[in-house]
Amino acid sequence: MSPVRRSTVYDVAREAGVAASTVSRAFSDPRRVNAVTREHVLNVAERLGYRPNPLASALQSGRTATIALLVPDIANPHFFGTIRGAEARASASGITFILGYTQESADNEREQILRLDRSVDGFVLASSRMSDATTVELAREHNMALVNRQVEGLPSAIVDNGGGSRQIIDHLASLGHRSVVYLSGPEQSWQAKERWRGLSAAAGRCGMAATRLGPFSPRVAGGAAAADAALVSGATAFVAHNDLLAIGMLRRLAERGIRVPRDRSVVGYDDIFGADFCVPALTTLAGPHEEAGRAGVELLLNRVSRAAAGEAPRQVVLPAHLVVRDSTGPAPD
Amino acid sequence: MSPVRRSTVYDVAREAGVAASTVSRAFSDPRRVNAVTREHVLNVAERLGYRPNPLASALQSGRTATIALLVPDIANPHFFGTIRGAEARASASGITFILGYTQESADNEREQILRLDRSVDGFVLASSRMSDATTVELAREHNMALVNRQVEGLPSAIVDNGGGSRQIIDHLASLGHRSVVYLSGPEQSWQAKERWRGLSAAAGRCGMAATRLGPFSPRVAGGAAAADAALVSGATAFVAHNDLLAIGMLRRLAERGIRVPRDRSVVGYDDIFGADFCVPALTTLAGPHEEAGRAGVELLLNRVSRAAAGEAPRQVVLPAHLVVRDSTGPAPD
DNA sequence: TCGCGCATGGCAAGCGATTGCCAAAAGTTG
DNA sequence: CAACTTTTGGCAATCGCTTGCCATGCGCGA
Structure with missing residues (x-):
């Protein structure tokens, strides 16, 4: 060598x-x-x-020209968009890109930040599981930006799932559904809260009954439990925390002989790879996740200069939009 | 901050x-x-x-406790397994994990290696697009291991797609197919060559006609062109370079009213996420890609000590296995 | 002609660890 | 108890670059 x-x-x-x-x-x-x-x-x-030599340079100057993206779960296709966007934005500025995997654990997240601290100029946290308090505290000593999570005083880029949820409810309402159940994701997930908040608010506005079940493991494997629980709830429309869960539900419903969309409607979030060719093709709330990843890095890179200029951190909100496919249909009688 | x-x-x-x-x-x-x-x-x-301070430590000692994984295309779900495995193995040893994206370009790959050289202890190249000569030359000055690529004298971990291709041919032969067409991937892809080598050799042994078409873009979008070309070839069985291409082909064939598997059979490689729920569910050659990623890192970490002991670099070959689903069936009359 | 300011380059002190070498202390042995 | 080895800790150089500060030289206005 x-x-x-x-x-x-x-x-x-x-x-x-x-x-x-x-x-x-x-x-x-x-x-x-x-x-x-x-x-x-x-x-x-x-x-x-x-x-x-970047090491020597960094040691003296304190600038590493490196950033880290921390994601809860590398296995989840949902994050691929974010990862791509972030990587692209970083490499466009000649910045080295570190990928960290936090295994859905706040402690792990914190530990990685502490460990990598000196090796990077900052962190982009995707769907961070840390509490607001911990996040704010860490942000005092570490440069960071959030993706798909908002915390007061920190720069963030989110896909507007809360607002987008309204589109889901409107769509379901127009199909005649009077009751909806949300199959929830991880408890610490800020997104899960947002989604539920958006759903229940919108449902309230149009007099639709909305209930929440869970948490369920936000993976295909979690779909069976979610589907069974959803059926018991009696609602005619099922909104899953994400597409993985929704796909798992579709599978379970098929097994149990429930016809989608005739008997029940199913909606997911994220529009991941595969959402368009599962059966039935999934109606889902899509969002510019690659763009969100890109924006996260952008915010991070700008943070220092903005702070110097006395400007407040930006909270970017990217619009989501509903992609209607075959898993939703008129409410059964 | x-x-x-x-x-x-x-x-x-x-x-x-x-x-x-x-x-x-x-x-x-x-x-x-x-x-x-x-x-x-x-x-x-x-x-x-x-x-x-890892920087100060690295500057003096020359050891960075960091490795980089270079993949041609972050968008391709095929690499997720490799990425996960590599990340897991690295973090198990407390090693920082850099992810680089080479955009299917050999030059880009080389440039990244040069750029990151001092910042990492070594590189794992997944499905490298570089020529054997370039690879060997770079390996003289840089510590590296290959995944899904073999080059004489370098450590590597591959999923045995060449050998596994025999399983595909055997499967098709037993269904009565007498002709097969391989829809090829990128020209510089070592894997594409291996797959074709395996297919044509096995086909030869059982008297089946095998032809190759392409190259096609190894993505879903490439499927339309591949499907059309395949139909013209007259073969009854289509083997696509990877699952993305195969899924794209299934879609195109459905559009054109060709029934799979009744009229034609389709096989892919990799068993990516979605291969089990597309329609018809895809018959594909699965392999332990996560394991390959893990092994790649392992080989890299061991390389120095093995070299010191005068041992030759290991070339790990992991077995592939055919997952038979619904996209293959008896040859039409 | 003098003085002043600016452009340009060099000096040298770090940044925060690692590590070869040496010396003192402690332990071993006959 | 002398002589020798082993253990343990410290000194100081070093990794390769950045950067504050100083020195030089030149242009230019008065």
């Missing part, structure tokens, strides 16, 4: 007949060095195959 | 009444310091909330 000695600022400096500081500035602060000198230094550097 | 001054070895040293070197050793080389002293140092460190 690497028995090769990489060249350093000093090698370049010697070869170019300047001081190391000049080499450093030629790369990082062009205005600080004469254009001719700079050109010369860059040429020599090129010839020697010099690349600045 | 972080106006806080983190404590350093020196703070701990002063507070504990020892030298900084002792503090350092208390953490990294326990045998080198008396058990009582060590305990004391650790207590003081704990009290001061000391955490070693």
